[in-house]
Amino acid sequence: MRIGTISDLHIDRSKDYYPQDFEFILSKEIARLKLDVLLIAGDVSNHYLQTIQFVQNVKQQSNIEVLFIPGNHDYWKSEQEEKTSYEIFEYYKSQPESIIGSPYIINDEWAIVGHSGWYDYSFADHDKFSLERLEHRKYYGSTWLDKEHIDWGKSDLEMSKLAAASVKNDLEQVKDKNIILMTHIVTHKKFAVPMPHRIFDYFNAFIGTSDFDQFYEIYPIKYSIMGHVHFRNIIEESGIQYICPCLGYQREWRTKNLETEIQNTIQIIEI
Ligand SMILES: [Fe+2]
Incomplete structure (x- = not known):
């Protein structure tokens, strides 16, 4: 079985391609690579309806199983939006393609567990910044935009703990199998922006969480897929492959061609 992984498509942020182009090119790539399942690790767009529509369209066009979890951008809402952030979360959770909860x-031997996860500030330079300063989510004239577009009514540290509790519950259910874990938020510090860094000594706070560390010790996780940081990289450690398959924003691409970039981004797990 061939499981493709991709993240951070940001289909609404390209100046040269429409969301339909992303759907068409991704579906074409799924066929070329002969994938059986596609995992999308969040940040499809800045609106939940657009994100869900995209996931459904790719599923329909490619005719394979498409599974996803939302990223932080997928939870963003405009001021006119009537749903609360929590209602948007619940809406995602109710979708058949979402694997949260x-x-x-897959079969007797393999299962996939997923959650957006949430950042717990532990990746920042704590010698430089207090918790209070990080909670401000503003530094060097830049605001971490989740602050303006998402309101959980809870602290980020509490959100990270809630996500970890949900994942632990799911891991318990499938611990007799090999596990593929998918999050949006980074769970391995090697995927944080290397420090010291002028601004990421601060902004790494919002990249990852350490609340998942224990899971890699306790449960038979073989692959851990994540997005958010816009890297394309694989790390192997203690028999676990950590995969970060981010397409990222068009300005971050190495070429101008979406097809080439998607080809260079998708990582395949063969089981
Ligand atoms: Fe993200």
Whole structure:
């Protein structure tokens, strides 16, 4: 079985391609690579309806199983939006393609567990910044934009703990199998922006969480997929592959061609 992974498509942020182009090119790539399942690790767009529509369209066009979890951008809302952030979360959770709170059993040997996860500030330079300063989510004239577009009614540290509790519950259900874990938020410090760094000594606070560390010790996780940081990289450590398959914003691409970039981004897990 061939499982493709991709993240951070940001289909609404390209100046040369429409969301339909992303759907068409991604579906074409799924066929070329002969994938059986596609995992999308969040940040499809800045609006939940657009994100869900995209996931459904790719599923329909490619005719394979498409599973996803939302990223922080997928939770963003405009001022006119009537749903609360929590209602948007619940809406995602109710979608058949979402695996939050419902592990996907592939067969007797393999299962997929997923959650957006949330950042717990632990990746920042704590010698330089107090918790209070990080909670401000503003530094060097830049605001971390989740502050303006998402309101959980809880602290980020509490959100990270809630996400970890949900994932632990799911992992318990499938611990007799090999596990593919998918998050949006980074769970391995090697994917943080290397420090010292002028601004990421601060902004790394919002990249990752350490609340998942224990899971890699306790549960048979073989692959850990994540996005958010816009890297394309694989790390292998203690028999676990950590995969960060981010397409990223068009300005971050190495070429101007979406097809080439998607080809260079998708990582395949063969089981
Ligand atoms: Fe993100």
